[in-house]
Amino acid sequence: MPVMPGAEPYHHEGGRIGVLLCHGFTGSPQSLRPWAEYLAEAGxxxxLPRLPGHGTTWQEMSRTRWEDWYAELDRSLGDLRGRCDEVFVMGLSLGGCLALRLAEVHGAGITGVVVVNPSVANDVPLLKLAPVLKFVISSVPGVAGDIKKEGAAELGYTRTPVRAAASLPRLWALTRSELEKITQPVLVFHSPQDHVVKPTSVRILREKLTRGNLNVVELADSYHVATLDNDADRIFAGSLEFIRTYASVPLQGD
Structure with missing residues (x-):
């Protein structure tokens, strides 16, 4: 299946610190490419893998589930851990949920987590009917492109495959049930003006991550896809400072 131009995965061989970036549901690596390149330039x-079913057609995505997306990230994490002294995981939206799940599963194998407008709860009541709806309709309107910055655009699907979406509640529930396992530092960038993910997810993280390891930074000038929005530079610089603070080995060039 041909990949949409711009939706290709990104990899950069740098120093001893690795970063795994996770894009969002129905999106593509394009939404995190500037962030990935910024961190690569810092050493x-x-x-930044392309999750199965993403960056091609929504019909292909309809044949995938959250377990497929997680497996791809888990494979990439294993590769990074084999080549780097330590690894940070970062993600946008559902990619943030997957990053948190990786931290729950791998524990000390991940040094820290940075997430942007993470999704860990069902904000769409219609999704509760998805197990039934998937037999009636194949897709619903898409959620990609919630950006405040004029001229900025996200490369994602205009339709959301119902079968793929029907697998999300299980991932959310599983991730929420084990959030207490996360002992690593967690940095959350949160847009109060988010038209895709409601504040419920950040509220849950505040309630569950009570070890003093959570820091929430508000993005006043961005919508959901903040990595392509007006506050993108704050995210990039903040994540680099986060790495400098918690990494036990020096950055390449420092």
Whole structure:
């Protein structure tokens, strides 16, 4: 299946610190490419995979589930851990949920987590009917492109495959049930004006991550896809400072 131009995965061989970046549901690596390149220029070894079913057609995505997306990230994480002294995981939206799940599963194998407008709860009541709806309709209107910055655009699907979406509640529930396992530092960038993910997810993280390891930074001038929005530079610089603070080995060039 041909990949849409701009939706290709990104990899950069850098120093001893690795960063795994996770894009969002129905999106593509394009939404995180500037962030990945920023960290690569700072000396990191960076992996930004394309999740199965993404960056091609929504019909192909309809044949995938959250377990497929997680497996691809888990494989990339294993590769980074084999080449780097330590690894940070970062993600946008559902990619943020997957990053948190990786931290729950791998524990000390991940040094820290940075997420942007993470999704860990069902904000769409219609999704509760998805297990039934998937037999009636194949897709619903898409959620990509929630950006405040004029001229900026996200490369994602205009339709959301119902079968793929029907697998999300299980991932959310599983991730929420084990958030207490996360002992690593977690940095959350949150847009109060988010038309895709409601504040519920950040509220849950505040309630569950009570070890003093959570820091929430508000993005006043961005919508959901903040990595392509007006506050993108704050995210990039903030994540680099986060790495400098918590990494036990020096960055390449420092």
């Amino acid at each position: 990191m070894t960076v992996a």
